[in-house]
Amino acid sequence: MTASALPLASTEMQRAADRSSFWRVLEISGSYLLGILWVLPLFYAVWMAIHPTAYEVRFELFAPLTLQNFKDALNAAPFARYFFNTFLLISVILASQFFICTLAGYAFARFDFRGKTIMFMLVLVQLMIMPEVLLVENYRTIVRLGLLDTVWAMGLPYMASAFGIFLLRQVFMTVPKELDDAARIEGAGPITTLLKVYVPLARPIYVAYGLVSVSYHWNNLLWPLVITNSVSTRPLTVGLQIFSSPDQGVQWSIISAAALMTSAPLLIGFLLFQRQFVQSFMRAGIK
Amino acid sequence: MTRMQNSVTPWLLLLPAIVLLATFTHIPAVMTLIDSLFTTPRGARPPRFIGAENYVSMLSDPVFFAALKNNAIYALGTVPLSIALSLLMAIIVNSSLRGTTLLRMSFFLPTILPMIAVANIWLFFYTPGYGLFDQVLGLFGIPAHNWLGNQDTVLGSLMALAVWKEAGFFMIFYLAALQQLSPTLREAADLEGAGRWYFFRRVTFPLLMPTTLFVMINAVINSFRLIDHVIVMTRGGPDNASTLLLYYVYNTAFRFWNTSYASALTMVVLFILASIAFLQFGILDRKVHYK
Numbered sequence: 001m002t003a004s005a006l007p008l009a010s011t012e013m014q015r016a017a018d019r020s021s022f023w024r025v026l027e028i029s030g031s032y033l034l035g036i037l038w039v040l041p042l043f044y045a046v047w048m049a050i051h052p053t054a055y056e057v058r059f060e061l062f063a064p065l066t067l068q069n070f071k072d073a074l075n076a077a078p079f080a081r082y083f084f085n086t087f088l089l090i091s092v093i094l095a096s097q098f099f100i101c102t103l104a105g106y107a108f109a110r111f112d113f114r115g116k117t118i119m120f121m122l123v124l125v126q127l128m129i130m131p132e133v134l135l136v137e138n139y140r141t142i143v144r145l146g147l148l149d150t151v152w153a154m155g156l157p158y159m160a161s162a163f164g165i166f167l168l169r170q171v172f173m174t175v176p177k178e179l180d181d182a183a184r185i186e187g188a189g190p191i192t193t194l195l196k197v198y199v200p201l202a203r204p205i206y207v208a209y210g211l212v213s214v215s216y217h218w219n220n221l222l223w224p225l226v227i228t229n230s231v232s233t234r235p236l237t238v239g240l241q242i243f244s245s246p247d248q249g250v251q252w253s254i255i256s257a258a259a260l261m262t263s264a265p266l267l268i269g270f271l272l273f274q275r276q277f278v279q280s281f282m283r284a285g286i287k
Numbered sequence: 288m289t290r291m292q293n294s295v296t297p298w299l300l301l302l303p304a305i306v307l308l309a310t311f312t313h314i315p316a317v318m319t320l321i322d323s324l325f326t327t328p329r330g331a332r333p334p335r336f337i338g339a340e341n342y343v344s345m346l347s348d349p350v351f352f353a354a355l356k357n358n359a360i361y362a363l364g365t366v367p368l369s370i371a372l373s374l375l376m377a378i379i380v381n382s383s384l385r386g387t388t389l390l391r392m393s394f395f396l397p398t399i400l401p402m403i404a405v406a407n408i409w410l411f412f413y414t415p416g417y418g419l420f421d422q423v424l425g426l427f428g429i430p431a432h433n434w435l436g437n438q439d440t441v442l443g444s445l446m447a448l449a450v451w452k453e454a455g456f457f458m459i460f461y462l463a464a465l466q467q468l469s470p471t472l473r474e475a476a477d478l479e480g481a482g483r484w485y486f487f488r489r490v491t492f493p494l495l496m497p498t499t500l501f502v503m504i505n506a507v508i509n510s511f512r513l514i515d516h517v518i519v520m521t522r523g524g525p526d527n528a529s530t531l532l533l534y535y536v537y538n539t540a541f542r543f544w545n546t547s548y549a550s551a552l553t554m555v556v557l558f559i560l561a562s563i564a565f566l567q568f569g570i571l572d573r574k575v576h577y578k
Contacts, residue, residue, distance in 0.1 A: 031382075031390065034375075034376070034390075034394075035379075035393040035394065038394050039393040039396060041409065041412065041451070042396060042408075044408075048411070056417075099303075101304070103300040103301070104300060104301050104303075107296075107297040107298075107300035111297035113297045116297075122313065123304065125312060125564075126312045128561070128564045129312060129560055130508075131311050131312065132512065133511070133512060133533065133556055134311070134316060134553065135536070135540070136319065136536065136540045136546055137315030137316075138315055140318075141310060141315065156307065156310075156311065157307075157311035159307055160303065160305075160311075162308075165304060190300075221402065221403045222515060222537070226541060236401075237401050237404075240404060240407070241518070241519060244519070255407050255408075256408060256411070258407075259401075259404035262403075262404055267396075267400065270396070270399050271392075274392055277395075277399075278391065278459060278462075281456075281459045282460075282462060282463040283463075
């Protein structure tokens with residue numbers, strides 16, 4: 001009886017295996033297809049940027065390569081200046097965020113004080129209501145402070161970042177209390193303890209937060225668009241927006257070159273440090 | 288002395304953050320409400336109290352309702368689609384497939400590019416007859432179409448771009464969560480002979496619920512916050528078919544300089560965001576954000 005049941009079972013299993021290998025192939029090809037589909041727009045942008053205009057929609061393997069589009073873009077708008085402005089903006093924001101969020105995160109993680117919960121809730125409000133949502137009032141505040149069209153105008157609303165405070169509070173809370181106590185016994189004050197014990201232990205989180213913050217502010221458009229109005233302060237995003245607006249009538253291949261150029265530092269950074277980039281974003285996300 | 292120091296130190300540490308948050312988040316939020324009850328100051332004319340007038344005129348403002356409806360469609364369309372795709376991507380990248388590093392890179396790349404840059408590139412894709420979409424569809428004999436110039440397709444075109452840009456970002460959160468799932472669950476399910484779809488439906492997906500809610504909240508916030516592509520690609524047109532709420536605020540405030548009405552409109556956005564916050568604290572597993 002067992003002998004007769006066995007071959008039956010094996011054909012049954014064979015059929016199941018065939019069916020599953022069919023699905024497996026479908027699954028695998030579907031996965032790769034999705035991957036190709038996702039990166040296609042970027043490849044196409046690169047294609048447009050490195051070929052003469054005539055090849056915008058003509059795909060020939062040996063179409064002549066050119067850097068002319070990049071040159072034209074650089075000559076048509078002060079992108080070098082915009083690059084400098086973006087670098088300045090990001091440095092100012094990141095440095096201030098590290099400083100302000102470290103102090104606040106430490107206060108929330110290791111001190112008990114009246115109204116702590118309420119203060120923390122008030123900080124978290126900013127996760128929901130980002131500064132750009134309040135652009136009408138924030139514009140008014142900046143005008144009143146006399147800071148219109150400055151790097152401070154672009155940066156100030158983002159410096160006390162709820163996300164940063166939250167992230168650092170989380171990681172500071174995982175620091176063993178014993179380390180803290182040991183430092184205190186050796187006579188270290190709260191600031192020394194923070195700098196000598198907490199900050200070094202949180203280094204991966206600083207990297208993670210830094211990457212998230214840099215890519216956010218490199219890409220930010222709306223607030224800088226509202227608050228700047230001169231070449232000497234405009235970041236890349238606003239510069240690109242003005243350069244490429246339809247009434248300028250710039251050619252597509254040049255716009256593509258400009259768009260890629262403005263993203264290039266992030267893009268190259270990402271391609272070089274892909275693993276760290278993704279892990280950093282994951283780390284920032286889990287907390 | 289130590290006690291004294293202990294109660295002052297945390298406040299000193301918090302001071303810079305408090306000042307900045309109050310200046311650029313809390314006070315402006317309150318001022319938005321106040322300003323929405325007064326007229327826009329023009330030249331020497333000081334603001335005059337008008338009560339709820341702005342809100343009354345909002346009720347008869349077709350552009351406001353168009354923006355509200357567009358934003359609702361935009362959120363209801365992009366959020367579930369981004370979530371489904373990002374989960375799918377995470378599962379693909381987390382699988383034993385060859386080349387997952389390349390796949391992960393491909394999915395994640397759009398995320399790190401400036402919206403303004405990709406919006407400009409997609410603007411070309413949507414060019415009638417000449418752009419990528421019409422070229423590809425032309426291969427199947429589908430006639431050219433003015434994607435951004437047509438009221439019926441403009442919002443969908445923006446949504447496609449948003450999903451393409453965002454899905455890879457949310458994938459990261461799912462990937463992190465998937466990698467934390469215990470492999471013994473899978474082994475146990477294999478012993479029980481549970482199918483993959485069954486396992487996904489009954490084990491993986493429920494365990495990913497906190498991530499799904501977290502991603503959902505962020506996706507909804509983004510659908511009200513991010514309007515870069517509207518500014519670049521359509522400026523709300525044609526005929527307000529792609530005007531989103533924040534874009535309408537931006538336009539009202541900085542093109543028509545009607546800041547009073549813009550404040551009232553901002554209140555609507557704030558109200559929506561606050562409702563999401565309450566939803567989050569009410570329904571959401573507190574572990575996701577808190578503690």
